[in-house]
Amino acid sequence: MSTQVQFLNGLNTIGGNVVSFTQGNTRLVMDFGVNFAPAETPTGDLLADGTLPALPDLFTDVDSDMATTIFVSHLHLDHMGALKYLTKPTDVYMSQASADLYQVLTELGTESAPNATIKVIPFETPMMFGDFEVTFFETDHDARGAAAIRVRDGVHTFVHSGDVRLDGPHPERVNHWADILREAHIDLFLLEGTEFSFDADDETEHVRHTEMSVQQDFGQILDEHHQLVVINPYERNIDRLEALQNTARLHGREILWDKQFATIMRAMGVADVKEIDWEAVVADPNHYVVQNHFNQLHDLDQFDGQFVYLHMNGEPLGEYDPRFAELQAYLDANHVELQRLGASGHAKPEDLVSLAQHVNAQKTVTWHSFKPEKEAEALRKVGLNVYLPTKGETLVY
Missing domain, CATH: 3.60.15.10 (Ribonuclease Z/Hydroxyacylglutathione hydrolase-like)
Incomplete structure (x- = not known):
């Protein structure tokens, strides 16, 4: 047949x-x-x-x-x-x-x-x-x-x-x-x-990050900046999320995750996941990294632009998504640079x-x-x- x-x-x-x-x-x-x-x-x-x-x-x-x-x-x-x-x-x-x-x-x-x-x-x-x-x-x-x-x-x-x-x-x-x-x-x-x-001349092709180089660059950014670092990763890339948490701790910081991310990570076997505590972050911002999803963007208003923003393949992923323009406009209004730190799968x-x-x-x-x-x-x-x-x-x- x-x-x-x-x-x-x-x-x-x-x-x-x-x-x-x-x-x-x-x-x-x-x-x-x-x-x-x-x-x-x-x-x-x-x-x-x-x-x-x-x-x-x-x-x-x-x-x-x-x-x-x-x-x-x-x-x-x-x-x-x-x-x-x-x-x-x-x-x-x-x-x-x-x-x-x-x-x-x-x-x-x-x-x-x-x-x-x-x-x-x-x-x-x-x-x-x-x-x-x-x-x-x-x-x-x-x-x-x-x-x-x-x-x-x-x-x-x-x-x-x-x-x-x-x-x-x-x-x-x-x-x-x-x-x-x-x-x-x-x-x-x-x-x-x-x-x-x-x-070859596309903007996305200037730097080819790997999962390993993402962690190296992330660690360097944590060492170079003495303010809150905000990350926007993809919730389904469990291995990267776990690696980010480990890298942050190696560099003296704690990543705090929203409830959805934290629930996923725990269910997938990631240990010692901590959820966002804004009171603690406001009191000592340079000790923390905060994961931030697009629909929680205005949680960052309380920092008056005093943070570093790392886009790590989270949503909105790129210019084809109308929300990306909103993200860029928000960061521009706060005089914060959108830094891309992702890796292709x-x-x-x-x-x-x-x-x-x-x-x-x-x-x-x-x-x-x-x-x-x-x-x-x-x-x-x-x-x-x-x-x-x-x-x-x-x-x-």
Whole structure:
């Protein structure tokens, strides 16, 4: 029986990439994210304009005899944000760490997908779904529990890289699964290409921080400034949050977290997490670092601009979000510089080329990028067979 591989979304966007593998009435879907979907937009409109993948039986009352299982490579919104729109009970598989984080986010009300039945797939433990075998491999990304995913149909092997980097704290994880895939002579490799989206002279490309250099620079900033330091990190990057707390203590400061961050960190095993006590901060601001979310920005009014602000991949992430202009305007009014101190969870272009070369698939698809054709060109230059599908296109194996 043939396998149909359909590209449903994310071919020329950063995130929101969705692919399905179908054989008979067995359908595997991975990932299941959205890029940007205002909460008030009806599901039907999101389906009609292509924000949601073209799977109407999952988002409406349309009946289907397909047995669908969803697989989530990691818990970023652009890879799992469509779960809340499911209209029928559907099994959703993810790693243990992702499931743990999803549970606490659900308890906090940050996530809610009543029709998603969350199940765990252990790393490197093949599981059968119809005639498909699915295996998760632990990878390095800026989310705990992130995975690359291999699908076998008994004859062919397909791989979804998920989001990946090679200059993070665990390149050995990537090298491990890349070695396994190279030996498997895979048929189709779906490779993210986020960092190919940007030109060399883009502002975001001037400095390439890593998780390690973020901590080094953070420590230096703490030593150089004798006033309150405010950080705006991403709540789902648990490992960075824990590292920031440890770095602050090494440099004589205590990070205070809001209740949501503190709850998430404790649930994910981070020890000795302290919540914000404004009375203590006002009394001795240079002893503290305060985590500040955009919706709590005016908590900083009491410091009359006497603070350092470090933007660490928290929301609003960039200029495409209207709230970013509000953040910049607030800091400008207080004569505070917005300092960026974040690190990408995505591999450098040259690392993506090296990874694709090493895996050496019979066919590589570039996606999860504003410029997939740019990545495709780089891969072709090193002799790889690259395919650029169109949205909705199906390959038959």
